[in-house]
Amino acid sequence: MSHEVDVVRAVADLRGRVRYWRDQGLGVALVPTMGALHRGHMSLIAQALETADRVVASIFVNPIQFGPGEDFSRYPRQEAEDAAMLSKAGCHLLFAPQVAEMYPDGFATQVRVAGLTEGLCGAARPGHFDGVTTVVAKLMLQVQPDIALFGEKDYQQLAVIRRMVCDLDIPVSVVGVGIVREEDGLALSSRNAYLSAEQRAIAPALYRTLCATAEAIAAGRPASEACAAAARTLVEAGFESVDYVEAREADSLAPVEIPVRPSRLLAAARLGTTRLIDNVALIPAA
Ligand SMILES: Nc1ncnc2c1ncn2[C@@H]1O[C@H](COP(=O)(O)OP(=O)(O)OP(=O)(O)O)[C@@H](O)[C@H]1O
Numbered sequence: 001m002s003h004e005v006d007v008v009r010a011v012a013d014l015r016g017r018v019r020y021w022r023d024q025g026l027g028v029a030l031v032p033t034m035g036a037l038h039r040g041h042m043s044l045i046a047q048a049l050e051t052a053d054r055v056v057a058s059i060f061v062n063p064i065q066f067g068p069g070e071d072f073s074r075y076p077r078q079e080a081e082d083a084a085m086l087s088k089a090g091c092h093l094l095f096a097p098q099v100a101e102m103y104p105d106g107f108a109t110q111v112r113v114a115g116l117t118e119g120l121c122g123a124a125r126p127g128h129f130d131g132v133t134t135v136v137a138k139l140m141l142q143v144q145p146d147i148a149l150f151g152e153k154d155y156q157q158l159a160v161i162r163r164m165v166c167d168l169d170i171p172v173s174v175v176g177v178g179i180v181r182e183e184d185g186l187a188l189s190s191r192n193a194y195l196s197a198e199q200r201a202i203a204p205a206l207y208r209t210l211c212a213t214a215e216a217i218a219a220g221r222p223a224s225e226a227c228a229a230a231a232r233t234l235v236e237a238g239f240e241s242v243d244y245v246e247a248r249e250a251d252s253l254a255p256v257e258i259p260v261r262p263s264r265l266l267a268a269a270r271l272g273t274t275r276l277i278d279n280v281a282l283i284p285a286a
Pocket residue numbers: 032033034035040041043044149150151152153154177178179180181187188189190191192
């Protein structure tokens with residue numbers, strides 16, 4: 001039988017708990033989240049439990065990564081259900097701070113990764129990644145884990161965090177975890193809860209279109225042409241607008257036309273006010 005996950009809200013308590021484990025020589029993993037947990041998050045927790053002796057999950061709806069007019073105030077908050085899921089999975093500690101604990105009066109520092117943050121989601125969400133890197137740097141310094149796990153669903157976020165950890169010599173191994181999908185291919189995401197039944201029926205077209213486009217590029221169709229066709233397909237399928245469909249190198253996220261190195265096809269598109277993102281691997285053309 002699983003026991004209830006312990007919840008701490010203060011950085012000092014968090015540090016005390018981790019210090020106790022460290023004194024026993026135990027390895028620690030961190031899984032940062034914004035809550036409203038689903039099977040995607042739980043696969044990060046499961047992988048963390050396989051790799052480390054102790055797992056800390058954080059739940060913090062981070063205000064500074066939301067732009068004006070985005071969904072900060074209505075973002076789903078369901079800590080009791082989340083804690084029950086974490087308990088069942090065997091997660092050891094939940095760090096769930098209030099905003100004032102993370103950003104007390106006078107807070108004035110920002111961590112910003114240049115370049116990588118400028119295109120793709122960064123173009124539609126200016127300042128978003130500065131908010132992500134600032135909070136992830138804080139969480140890494142607060143917990144000082146051996147490893148931190150992030151989902152490939154947020155592929156650009158993962159690349160940005162890897163860059164930050166490398167550039168700032170943060171002694172944490174960043175582990176990327178594969179995308180967990182619904183049976184019809186839709187990537188699990190807390191924001192899927194915003195979709196109406198009609199929008200939910202359209203949503204799997206994002207993954208379907210990415211898969212078909214990746215196949216076309218692997219068969220030799222130039223990426224720019226294939227991506228433009230994919231954007232048209234998404235609109236025909238019922239998406240109101242397409243922020244981007246782009247082929248990029250897997251690590252640097254530099255644009256690619258004919259992939260010769262490991263690459264990724266990434267997209268973001270809107271169904272009503274809900275913005276969905278997804279990505280698939282691009283097989284280098286034969
Ligand atoms: N379907 C998924 N498969 C694998 N990892 C995922 C999936 N969904 C989210 N994650 C990962 O879980 C971590 C926490 O993400 P977050 O709490 O923002 O959830 P989310 O479902 O991505 O929410 P949102 O709808 O706000 O994008 C991130 O590292 C994210 O990449």
